[in-house]
Amino acid sequence: MLRKLASYGLLAAHDSGTPAFPAAYVAVAAVVTAVLFFSLLLLLTKQYKRCPPNRLLVIFGKTSSGGPVVVHGGAVFVVPLLQDYAYLSLEPIDVELSLSSKSGTGSLGFAVPHKFTVAISTVPALAQAAAVRLLGSSATEIKSRAEEIIGSALGRTIEAATESCVDRDAFYTKLESEIGSGLKTLGLELVSLKRA
Numbered sequence: 349m350l351r352k353l354a355s356y357g358l359l360a361a362h363d364s365g366t367p368a369f370p371a372a373y374v375a376v377a378a379v380v381t382a383v384l385f386f387s388l389l390l391l392l393t394k395q396y397k398r399c400p401p402n403r404l405l406v407i408f409g410k411t412s413s414g415g416p417v418v419v420h421g422g423a424v425f426v427v428p429l430l431q432d433y434a435y436l437s438l439e440p441i442d443v444e445l446s447l448s449s450k451s452g453t454g455s456l457g458f459a460v461p462h463k464f465t466v467a468i469s470t471v472p473a474l475a476q477a478a479a480v481r482l483l484g485s486s487a488t489e490i491k492s493r494a495e496e497i498i499g500s501a502l503g504r505t506i507e508a509a510t511e512s513c514v515d516r517d518a519f520y521t522k523l524e525s526e527i528g529s530g531l532k533t534l535g536l537e538l539v540s541l542k543r544a
Contacts, residue, residue, distance in 0.1 A: 391428065392425075395425055395426045395427070395428055396423060396424075396425050396426075397423060397424060397425075397426050397433055398422075398423040399419045399420060399421055399422055399423065399424075399435075400421075401420075401421050401438075402437065402438050402439060403420075403435045403436060403437055403438055404418055404419070404420050404435065404436040404438065404468065404470070404475055404478070404479070405418070405419040405420070405422075405424065405433060405435055406418055406419075406433060406434050406435070406436060406479045406483055407419070407424060407426060407431055407432075407433050408431065408432060408433070408434070408479075408483075409427075409430055409431035409432050410427070410430040410431060411431065415476070415480070416476070416479040416480065416483070418472070418475045418476055418478075418479050420470050420475065434483055434484070436468050436478055436479065436482060436483060437468070437487070438467055438468055438470065439467070439487075440465045440466070440467045440539050441465070441466050441467060441487060441490060441491050441494065442463070442464075442465055442491075443463075443464045443465070443466060443491060443494050443495050443498055444462060444463050444464075445462045445463075445464075445495065445498065445499055445502065446462070460502065460506060460519075460523075461520075461523070461541045461542050461543055462542070463541065463542035464494075464498055464527070464538065464540070464541045464542070465538075465539040465540045465541070466494045466498075466531060466536045466537065466538055466539060467536065467537060467539050468482065468490075468535055468536060468537075469532075469535055469536060469537040471537075474532060474535045474536075474537065475535060476535070477532070477533065477534065477535035478534065478535025478536065479535070480535075481533075481534050481535060482534060482535060482536075490534075490536075493534060494531065494534070494536060497527065497530035497531055497533075497534070498527050498530070498531075500530065501523065501526035501527045501530050502523065502526075502527075504526060505519065505522050505523045505526050508522070509522070520541075520543065523541070524538060524541070527541075
């Protein structure tokens with residue numbers, strides 16, 4: 349009787365169309381699933397980028413805004429194959445200008461500043477401008493571009509000051525305004541200038 353039940357059970361399982369997989373197939377499927385899961389998890393954690401406070405993280409490629417996405421002090425997921433990323437340093441850059449004798453400093457009655465400190469701005473609009481204009485530039489290249497802007501602004505301010513009698517405070521206010529507006533085009537800001 350037991351033989352009849354056992355044969356009936358096997359026959360029923362065979363007739364229902366459910367294949368009997370060996371345990372090895374189940375183990376292989378479990379291992380493959382685990383490997384795929386951990387590979388996906390590793391990819392996700394590798395593409396999740398954090399931005400330290402002394403840098404700007406710039407995401408470029410296919411973005412929702414169409415342009416680069418700038419992150420400061422946060423984290424973002426970088427989509428593999430569609431996006432890439434780079435960092436911009438927020439470390440201050442010292443700019444020192446050598447003033448020529450014909451710069452008009454003598455006629456002002458006071459010495460003009462020649463040491464300036466600039467840095468990439470964290471203000472969203474300026475950070476976006478820095479991402480567009482400075483990404484991929486070395487600190488030396490950024491310094492050189494800042495020197496050009498500062499030198500030009502300093503020359504204009506000295507020329508305007510010698511044409512009309514200007515006191516020292518008004519000169520510095522005008523100079524900071526001229527330099528600031530020029531640096532904004534690159535996404536930079538004036539951190540300090542050494543007053544004479």
